[in-house]
Amino acid sequence: MSTRTLLPVALALAALALSCNRGAPAPEAPAKRPAPPAVQPEAHQEAPPQKGPEVTDRSRLLTDTARILAGLTVEGDGPLAAIQERPSWKAHARILGNLWKQHEAARLSKVRRWSDANLGAIRASSSTVFYPFGGPDILYATAFYPDAQAYVLVGLEPVGSVPGLMALPPESLDKSLKEMETYITPILQISFFRTNDMEEELTQKGTLPILLVFLAGTGHRILDVQPLALAADGTPVAPQGPGVAHAVRVDFQKEGAASTQSLYYFSQDLSDAALKKVPQFTAFLQKMPRPTTFLKAASYLMFRDHFSTVRTFILTGTAAVLEDDSGIPLKYFQSKKWDVRFYGTYKGPIKLFKMFEQKDLLEAYHGAGTVAPLDFGIGYQHHAGESNLMLATIRP
Numbered sequence: 001m002s003t004r005t006l007l008p009v010a011l012a013l014a015a016l017a018l019s020c021n022r023g024a025p026a027p028e029a030p031a032k033r034p035a036p037p038a039v040q041p042e043a044h045q046e047a048p049p050q051k052g053p054e055v056t057d058r059s060r061l062l063t064d065t066a067r068i069l070a071g072l073t074v075e076g077d078g079p080l081a082a083i084q085e086r087p088s089w090k091a092h093a094r095i096l097g098n099l100w101k102q103h104e105a106a107r108l109s110k111v112r113r114w115s116d117a118n119l120g121a122i123r124a125s126s127s128t129v130f131y132p133f134g135g136p137d138i139l140y141a142t143a144f145y146p147d148a149q150a151y152v153l154v155g156l157e158p159v160g161s162v163p164g165l166m167a168l169p170p171e172s173l174d175k176s177l178k179e180m181e182t183y184i185t186p187i188l189q190i191s192f193f194r195t196n197d198m199e200e201e202l203t204q205k206g207t208l209p210i211l212l213v214f215l216a217g218t219g220h221r222i223l224d225v226q227p228l229a230l231a232a233d234g235t236p237v238a239p240q241g242p243g244v245a246h247a248v249r250v251d252f253q254k255e256g257a258a259s260t261q262s263l264y265y266f267s268q269d270l271s272d273a274a275l276k277k278v279p280q281f282t283a284f285l286q287k288m289p290r291p292t293t294f295l296k297a298a299s300y301l302m303f304r305d306h307f308s309t310v311r312t313f314i315l316t317g318t319a320a321v322l323e324d325d326s327g328i329p330l331k332y333f334q335s336k337k338w339d340v341r342f343y344g345t346y347k348g349p350i351k352l353f354k355m356f357e358q359k360d361l362l363e364a365y366h367g368a369g370t371v372a373p374l375d376f377g378i379g380y381q382h383h384a385g386e387s388n389l390m391l392a393t394i395r396p
Contacts, residue, residue: 060078064079065162065212092177096181106376106384111140128290132293136155136157137187139214151262211250222252224249294323299353302314321391329358344388
């Protein structure tokens, strides 16, 4: 598949066949070429057709598992179809169906339009999206960058495994459906995960079920899931035993698209001390084609000295950075190297992070420079009209 040539490190995989890194807890909710067609709310009501030689029994089972957990119907009379007759699943589908529709109308459709208008050149020039501190938020990564060929997400939460829904007794299945509602409701309502919730709820389950749900909920078919470990030189390899997989690769495809896309999720602490212990992860990052970096609700970690390694990597190894004010401080984007554009509004951080107010960013937003509008809410200031984004690109 085409994506297996995207990252040089992924070549080894062919031979074998975060939130999320936050030092401070995320706040309670306050009172990432032409893009593929936008997913309309009603598209969530019917299962996508699964035709073509590339659709294997494994692909169908993975996709159906993701859709059942996402509250979406599955096609035909596959092994999971009977679950849809359960009253608990029908209630689950009603709850998540409303959330999907609301989120699509309030945010995702607007994010896609904004991306089309502002990120076209970046999307055409960079095939890889690097999303540190993002945990399992493939939802926004694919909304901002729908046609990337590879996404590299990093969070503290473990990988987990694909849920075996058929093997679950009825009580356990009902519990799994309710848990999924708990996991994804915050990001569908306020655009980010609450870190404390993630730490407590995903320690055992892992992020993989959420990744699959977000892909299915945005109209993707799951083609394959492979656990990964890293060799000393940063090359992804098959884990050598149970408990060794600290990463996963998910191959997926947008319905109607010809190309395959890949998602890499790494369970990895990005502090300087932690990175020194896993040089193979740094080696993996250094082998990536120059990516575009996306940062959102990142707990202002890269304002701190002990996250300087990942900050330096982004500033020296990325082609563009799209972030809210919780990412890398504006002062690090030197004007001789970076062209910086501002969107939305900035009045300082929310109370929990007030110590990270940026005076130069305030001046940029309230001075004589141009600030473009932002018609959706995102990040900690998640209400429309209160959010900000900054786009920094390398000068020619």
